[in-house]
Amino acid sequence: MRTDRIETPIATADDPRWARIVARDRSADGAFWYSVATTGVYCRPSCPSRTARPDNVTIHATLAAARATGARPCRRCNPDGASTREQGAAIIAAACRTIAAAERPPSLTALAAAAGLSPGYFHRLFKAETGLTPRAYAAAHRAGRVRAQLADGASVTEAIYGAGYGSNGRFYAEATGLLGMTPGRYRAGGTDETLRFAIAQSALGAILVASSDAGVAAILLGDDPDALARDLQDRFPHARLIGGDAAYEALVATVVGFVEAPGTGLALPLDIRGTAFQQRVWQALRAIPAGTTASYTEVAARIGAPNAVRAVAGACAANALAVAIPCHRVVRSDGGLSGYRWGVARKRALLNREARQAGR
Secondary structure, three states, X not given: OOOOOOOOOOXXXXXXXXXXXXXXXXXXXXXXXXXXXXXXEEEOOOOOOOOOOHHHEEEEOOHHXXXXXXXXXOOOOOOOOOOHHHHHHHHHHHHHHHHHHOOOOOOHXXXXXXXXXXXXXXXXXXXXXXXXXXXXXXHHXXXXXXXXXXXXXXXXXXXXXXXXXXXXXXXXXXXXXXXXXXXXXXXXXXXXXXXXXXXXXEOOXXXXXXXXXXXXXXXXXXXXXXXXXXXXXXXXXXXXXXXXXXXXHHHHXXXXXXXXXXXXXXXXXXXXXXXXXXXXXXXXXXXXXXXXXXXXXXXXXXXOOOOOHHHHHHHHHHOOEOOOOOHHHEEOOOOOOOOOOOOHHHHHHHHHHHHHHHOO
């Protein structure tokens, strides 16, 4: 007697993808398509057309399968072309390249005109894709150029004008916020900068927290407290490191509490130091909700640089603020947990703790 089971197609109304079609979920574009028997067209999930009856709809895993039905592409959602999200990402990626190539930051009006959009819509789209406003992105990029020139031995004045600042006064008004210290001290490698630090124990092992006057500059995890202290010295070789007092240890306890319960949030100022690209990536990571994950590919798309997957992974590896900038929420496209500088076991533990707290 044959016992082979023949799988029957799931009814559209019972298919979990149907809810995403009803919601016109743009994030589903590219994941699947659907065809409508009564109109003879196939669409992307975000199609703005009137929702068809589910018994007239067939959901397809590939674009080729939708085409094979003999239906024609919908004129409203253009399922054969780039999705609205992909178009937006391409527009912002081009704007980012324009900002990077310009001697002085282009105005919002100029950037919007080049994209063929209104300034208001362009501003919203830019922030949605990168996590930064065009002005903040341009400022971060210029700060990166200043850092690079100072590191190459340029004088402070040369670095200021080389980065496109029109005057010394304007740069010095922003310098401490951009560099984390005065330009002279930055050029000297952080000489005379003071960092307070303390080491505590958490469920994930030893944790080192260090702060500058601007905020928390490092959160390091590991098994060996001495190794963490050496890591801090390597990251800030010219800074003066001093042990935190009782008040500072209370701040460290706050960070430890955040590690134990990430959903509580970390209401502390952060001293985030990185290139313009790294800051874009880190801003995107901070937008990933606790209890969820995103792939390196998804993060690259969210910052308007879909081809920069390896650079995104590099930015995650360069992160010095464990948990506060949640690089542990970034996984491979297949869901695999790799590439965490503080160990895959800690990454898994953090994700499991967040999932439990979020009720997932």
